[in-house]
Amino acid sequence: MSNVASILRGNIRQYGMIIALAAIVILFQITTNGVLLKPINVSNLVVQNAQILILAIGMVIVIVARHIDLSVGSVAAFVGAVGAILMTKHDVPWFLAVVLCLALGALIGAWHGFWVAYVGIPAFIVTLSSMLLFRGLTLVVLEGATVGGLPDGFKKIGNGFLPEVGPDTDLHNLTLILGVAVVALLIFFDFRKRQASKRYNFEVLPFPMFALKQIVLGIVIMEFSYLLADARGLPIVGLILFALIGMYTFIMSRTVFGRHVYAIGGNVDAATMSGVNTRRVDFLVMTNMGFLAGLAGLVTTARLTAANPKAGVNFELDAIAASFIGGAAVTGGVGTVIGAIIGGLVMGVLNNGMSLNSIGIDWQQAIKGLVLLLAVAFDVWNKKRTAGTGGAGAEAEPTPPPPDELVEEIAHLEAEPPGVR
């Protein structure tokens, strides 16, 4: 079973964070006498943390591309404010206002992208400027006041739930069906990936471990769906969030663009010399962050049912912390969307659990600060520990024979000379 150990060691960061999240959940489940995982509280957890998790998705991509975005809180507030003004003062239909606001967010992101990618100013400076700029503009747009009276359709984005279908079962049917579908899809994809890895002779978890992983994952997702279904069903922000997680995971892991983001984060010079249009990638990464900040602003405004000059303060710090807790590297090139989501959930559950335990906001801040440091310290320690296994002199073992299934495929390719296909 040394195989299991080595795989666990290789992914200790990933598994470590999941285990930490589970430990925190169990801890608060006990200290709150079961309130934490009450259906209504789980539903609230999703709704309250959605905007940070949306930002974390964009932020981890920015961080992988070796940048940072400090402006997302201010941009979210500004876009939310513009949306509220459009809907209340100018009678723009809410769905049109949403489209305009998302475009505005992307435009602000493009502004950052222009300065970062084409002028060459560090993102830290550009977005620090925007943090001040858009906080100021938010106050200007709102004239310092809170603007409410938003259309009901718009507020649903923040507070609404999926409609119910089918027979009356006391539970939200559609939510349960979605849960089953997600579990089935995840198992299907993971199984396919495992089969492919085996074909290519990569290390894989032994089957019992693999099965255990699927069962645990399935139970967790079904329990989660059940809890949501027992409350009010899947919140609309939850649906948006899960769609974004799926979409951005796909972009980052399967597309050429995602490859390019990891390439420039890992070694920008090597990426340039490999023909990657690094400026364009930087530009798009910053633009995307603006777009997601705009979306987070809309979600926040809808949830609070008003645009508020103070909305989104410190959002950027939560999103950055979520990315780093979730395993992103400060130097770029490392990080995943799922990791950032788990990091965000760690922060979210900490907030929620401590609030339920009547721990004041003062101590909450202090504890979250320490958690961030410990998570990254663990990462650094783990890297140092595993660094010894590679390094100079550690010559690789001889090439093992290729997997049988591939022999034929490779054999006919080998008939051709190396450079030509």
Place this chain on the structure above:
Amino acid sequence: MAQPILEMRSITKRFPGVLALSDVNLAVERGEIHAICGENGAGKSTLMKVLSGVHPHGTYDGEIVYEGQPVAFSNIRQSESAGIVIIHQELALIPDLSIAENIFLGNETATRGVINWDAANSRAIELMARVGLRENPLTPVKNLGIGKQQLVEIAKALSKEVRLLILDEPTAALNDDDSNHLLDLLKGLKGKGITSIMISHKLNEIARISDSITILRDGRTIETLDVTAGGVDEDRIIRGMVGRSLEHRFPDHTPQIGEVLLEVDDWTVMHPDDHHRVVIDNASLTVRRGEIVGIAGLMGAGRTELARSIFGRSYGSRHSGELRLAGRDLKLKTVHEAIRAGIAYVSEDRKGLGLNLLDDVKTSITSAGLDRLRKGLTVDEREEVVVAERYRRSFGIKATSVADGVRKLSGGNQQKVVLSKWLYTEPQLLILDEPTRGIDVGAKFEIYGIVQSLAREGKGVLVISSELPELLGLCDRIYTLAEGVITHEFAKSDATQESLMRYMTAERDN
């Protein structure tokens, strides 16, 4: 006979899963230059890390006796205070600090934390004189050439009262002039009682200046040769390193040269920051299909700059002149366009420009030709593995699987990954910049074979190298480059090291 200054007895060092050193013995006599030779991965660097305390006492088995005393260093600071200083291949200087500041970094002459700069600078001048460096001690190190930076490192070692100086590939990045100066300096230091251990792949230099040579192979001591007794030449050293005599250090190859592939006419390139400084001056050259063409030039002659300016203007400014590939005029503005046009450039800087060290073997191999793996919106990861596996097998890349990280591979295997990466873009013209730098003899031989097979397929190959024997052995035609000007063109039959060197050092007429 005098007692050796250093004896390492039965050193065994294990990394998880790997036996890096197995029962290695090394005895270095006082006041000699002792070379350590071996292929990459033979354990040379590991042995020096054991000696200098990078691998602390207790993490290895065996005994180290230095100046007659058993020693047990647990970090570099301890070995340095004993007079053992190691100079690594990658220099550890801070570019923006001055020569004097660098020399005394970590070892400042200070009273209660306050540095006496007058004393430090005058001491620096003294040390610089000992290494033959005539510069203002206040000059920032980044303004010095790499050869002079190397001298600063040695001055820094002298400031620490070094008795045993260890140099890891000291001349790898130096041109011949700087190398010669450095080797002379080592001889001079030897006269002043400083013992040196030198790790190098440049066997001619080793044969020239060392007094004895210890050869490592696969983590074991093979033999120690006494050079002063005579009869030790490059072939003798190679025989020890690879365990067999390489009669021809280049594989057999019959060139099949076709029509003109690349034509460069009146190519002039300015410095990227200083638009009036000419870096490449009116260069014209051709490469035919199936031909291996060399560019010989000293460091700073503009070899890399020429190659990179052709490769999608990735170097320089205000490019002028004409570029034709297979008869088609090219106006390349980006690397991407160059790759699409069928040009590939394998950089001399493998870790800086060639690889993303966070990547695994397969993503490295496909990183420049990713367009070919596009399947709808996604990267075809199945095809990617097949492609990577094909290169791993045909080039014999030593990795447990194509999912291994490239960071773990040896230099030679990393270079094969970089070559695979560029071949996957299906280039017509392949520019190889120092393709065998820092690579052991066995891997070099394999890489020459790959280059020759590419030429036989009808590709054009342009090779830049500091090692003249490499150019002479590999190329069908050689251009010499001096100060950005192509000074001569040699057919293979006319070129000798001496004739090449004459044109590489040609002065400008004006």
